[in-house]
Amino acid sequence: MKTPVEITYGLMNSVMAAERTKRIQRFWRECRVSEDSSVVDIGGTMYFWKLARSLGLPMPRRIVVVNKLFREVRAHPEGAILFPGDARALCL
Numbered sequence: 302m303k304t305p306v307e308i309t310y311g312l313m314n315s316v317m318a319a320e321r322t323k324r325i326q327r328f329w330r331e332c333r334v335s336e337d338s339s340v341v342d343i344g345g346t347m348y349f350w351k352l353a354r355s356l357g358l359p360m361p362r363r364i365v366v367v368n369k370l371f372r373e374v375r376a377h378p379e380g381a382i383l384f385p386g387d388a389r390a391l392c393l
Contacts, residue, residue: 322356325349329358339363344388346370347377354379367391 334340338361342349345366354360364381371385 321352325353325356325358329353334361335359336362340365342366343386343391344368347379347381347383350379350381 328334332338336359340361340363342364346368347366350360350364350366360380365384366377366381367384367386367388369385369387371383373385375383377383
């Protein structure tokens with residue numbers, strides 16, 4: 302038998318997953334992301350892009366993910382470039 306905390310946690314995860322899916326689909330729709338797009342994801346992670354791919358959304362031809370957690374510039378096996386950087390220090 303699950304505890305009230307486990308039940309609450311499970312419900313919250315379900316709601317959060319549904320909302321995350323809606324946000325991703327809205328981003329694709331409003332930004333018109335397609336196979337011809339290039340995206341710089343500032344502060345992002347590959348989790349977002351893996352989720353988008355699992356939803357069957359078209360993947361941009363070039364994805365650069367900038368995050369201070371990355372230690373070096375490297376290519377991700379799924380095609381993105383991971384770039385170390387702090388969003389607060391970018392000169393945009």
